[in-house]
Amino acid sequence: MDKLTRTVIVDGSIVYTDSSEILSSAGFEKLLLEYIEILKERNSPLLRALEAFRVGDEYHIRHIVEYIHLLTLRNVRDITTIINYVNPEDFAKFIESFYTFWRNKHRFMIKRENYTTDPARRTSIVFTAAMVAEEFKNLIRNLYRTVMKNITVDDSSVIVRQLPSGAQVTFLVDNLNVEKPRLTKFKSIPTIWGAIFDPPVIFYTKSNKRKGVLPVVDEPVIERIKLENSTDDWYHVPILVGDLLMFVYVHKEFLCHAAGLGNLFQFADLKSIKEKEVCGVLIFGLKPEEIPDFKPSWKNGVIFNEGEFYVGIIPAIDENDYFGYMKKTILTLHNLYRIDQGKLPIHGSMARIVLKNGKSAVAMFVGDSGAGKSETLDALNRLEEVAYVDVIIDDMGCLDILNGRVVAYGTETGAFVRLDDLPPGYAYYTMDRSIFMNPDKINARVIVPFNNYKDIITPTPIDFFFYANNYTEVKEDSERIIFFDSVEEAIKVFSAGKRMSKGTTSEEGMTESYFANPFGAVQRQEVHHRIAGQFLTKMFETGVRVGEIRTMLGVEGYEKEGTQLAARALLKLIEKVK
Known part of the structure; x- marks a missing residue:
């Protein structure tokens, strides 16, 4: 294991079969030393458990490791005569805290394996790597449990928690x-x-x-x-x-x-x-x-x-x-x-919305983070009349012209989703395949896969092209979606890129971003503007309906209801599709 301030790398080429192999590793000593240094900086009372191992202002790391190893073999009552007395209660608190310290690290296993083009061989490599990672996790967990059992003399608890203890991710490297x-x-x-x-x-x-x-x-x-x-x-x-x-x-x-x-x-x-x-x-x-x-x-x-x-x-x-x-x-x-390349990158979402009556449409929503793009699609998917919503683009896509039609394709097979704006329970629904980032903070995020690669790169003709307006409060259903009468009117709204910030960036309040796309469009604004004009012109010529959808995600009091109302307005439009 290689010690860093927060990242621990475990060598996946080593198959650990016994807890003594973990305790005798250089990585374990480094981890223990780092933790003790942190406790010393904090003048933590947990250090009381280590008084028997103190030499001046330092602690004898090797002796602590040896004592922990003894606790994997014998009960604390049997070994107090071997070394200076260690208070079992204090040492149990130290071990518990040390275990938490380890689990709070970013833990990775690196397993070097030759890449192969043979699918069967690749599957075998992945299976073996998963077995190695699982064995390591079980050894860490069992090491902790054995030591705690031998320290805690009068523990009558029968509650066992299978806490994540091994590598969070195993990387195959070549x-x-x-x-x-x-x-x-x-x-x-x-x-x-x-x-x-x-x-x-x-x-x-x-x-x-x-x-x-x-x-x-x-x-x-x-x-x-x-x-x-x-x-x-x-x-x-x-x-x-x-x-x-x-x-x-x-x-x-x-x-x-x-x-x-x-x-x-x-x-x-x-x-x-x-x-x-x-x-x-x-x-x-x-x-x-x-x-x-x-x-x-x-x-x-x-x-x-x-x-x-x-x-x-x-x-x-x-x-x-x-x-x-x-x-x-x-x-x-x-x-x-x-x-x-002369193509038009789009910061937005796109999905094929299929109704239970068989009607369907492909809608693209343009807007910066917090505009209500993903939230409106999620609200659509929850409507009784909707069979399913096939999300093709979640955040960034690109427009092209093929066979005289405007088509779109995506960039990502997953989504980097802001949890605060999603319906309750969504995070838990995807927990088994997601990566959570700072779930306890504002702008908590989850990275979740949502589509396969083939679908996102297949050019898809679009029917609706909307600017996602999250700041205009509307009362009438007829005002939730409006359509532009000209390219000039459309490009004025899209270029302004207005949005009420939702705290996903460092911005606050009403903001403007050229074409809601600070990721390339603003840096190449002159060229982008010419390309955008060409694509919007083609949309008007070929019957793509270009307009604005009011999600009200940035309007106080409408953070949840706004996208639901916008979704229902879009549903009514799709029901009229011939």
């Missing part, structure tokens, strides 16, 4: 050594090609809001970047964002965000890595002093234009320790590349 132009220097960084989650997966990060807009610097940087402290400090995660290949390099202290990628994007297979060109690179967790010509305005991230692709860098500072920076930087890389 050195693929795939040559990519201008990225050769990074090829020795180990590649994460698979992940096994042990739910519930909960991470507590140092920040839970995203700030600012990523500046774009139109000059290359990749040749000046060094990730050479140690190849063991960094991990490479190849992902598909829509059908674009991107390489993400994550420092091990931020592996919780690499885990989030597994629930949000499609991991790229070896065929895609070899055949596709890299369209974007993200380096997450580079120290500011290691970023060439670092400027204070880059503290929340910066993007460089390499010509063939874009490079995003998120500095390793506490306020960037939020999955939103990982997700939004990747999507900004995607959007910049799409704009260069």
Whole structure:
């Protein structure tokens, strides 16, 4: 195990079969030493349990470990004559607190396995890795239970709690050594090609809001970047964002965000890595002093234009320790590349809504975080008249024109959802496959998979194109959805990008963001505006209904009811579809 301030990495190549192997590991001693140092800083009364092991101002770590090992073999009453007296009650509190300290770490197992294209062999590798992780978890749990049983002399409790104790995520890692132009220097960084989650997966990060807009610097940087402290400090995660290949390099202290990628994007297979060109690179967790010509305005991230692709860098500072920076930087890389292609990236949601009477429509909602996009779709899905809502895009998509029609495709197979705006119980419904981020705080989030990769990259013609207005209070049902009469009227509303902030970013009150898309559109506003005009014109020409849906999510008193009323208004429109 490799000790960090909050991340613990367990070597998955070691099969632990006995608790003594854990106790004798260097990682266990490091963890114990770190915990004792924290107790000393706090002048904690828990240190009373360790007086017998005190030497001056320090504590003899090796002797403490040996004592714990004795407690796996014998009852505390049998060993008090061997060493100086240790108060069982005090030591039980210490062990309980130490166990909690371990469980509060971000715990990862890294298992190095050769990537194989053989599906049967891959399944076998995953199964074996899952067995190793399960065995490790059971050993940790049994070690804790055995020690506590032998300390607690008069415990008559028969309540047993199966607390999560092992690795929260097991990563399958290999050195693929795939040559990519201008990225050769990074090829020795180990590649994460698979992940096994042990739910519930909960991470507590140092920040839970995203700030600012990523500046774009139109000059290359990749040749000046060094990730050479140690190849063991960094991990490479190849992902598909829509059908674009991107390489993400994550420092091990931020592996919780690499885990989030597994629930949000499609991991790229070896065929895609070899055949596709890299369209974007993200380096997450580079120290500011290691970023060439670092400027204070880059503290929340910066993007460089390499010509063939874009490079995003998120500095390793506490306020960037939020999955939103990982997700939004990747999507900004995607959007910049799409704009260069002449396509229109859209910050919004899209779904195929199918009614029980057989009628259906594809609706796209444009809006920034907290506009009510996902909430309106969820409200639709709860209506009795609705058969199902097939979410194709949850946050970012792209418009294209195929065979004379405007079509859309998505970027993500999962959703980074704000729990506060979802119906009660949703978080618990998805607990067995979700990653929770800071569930005890405002803007608590869950990363949950919602669709398969094939569906999100299939071009889908759209019927309705709405701006999600969360700030206008309306009383009449006829005003919940309005349609624009011209391209000029539509582009004025979409360009303004007005929204009542819901606390998902650092903004408060009424805000404006060009096209509700600070992720590429605002950085390339002139080019984007021309492309947007072309697409809206095509929509009006081909019968796509362009308008505004009033969700009232930002109107006090309508936070829940507003999206339900908007959903019912949209239902009535779909019922009229021929």
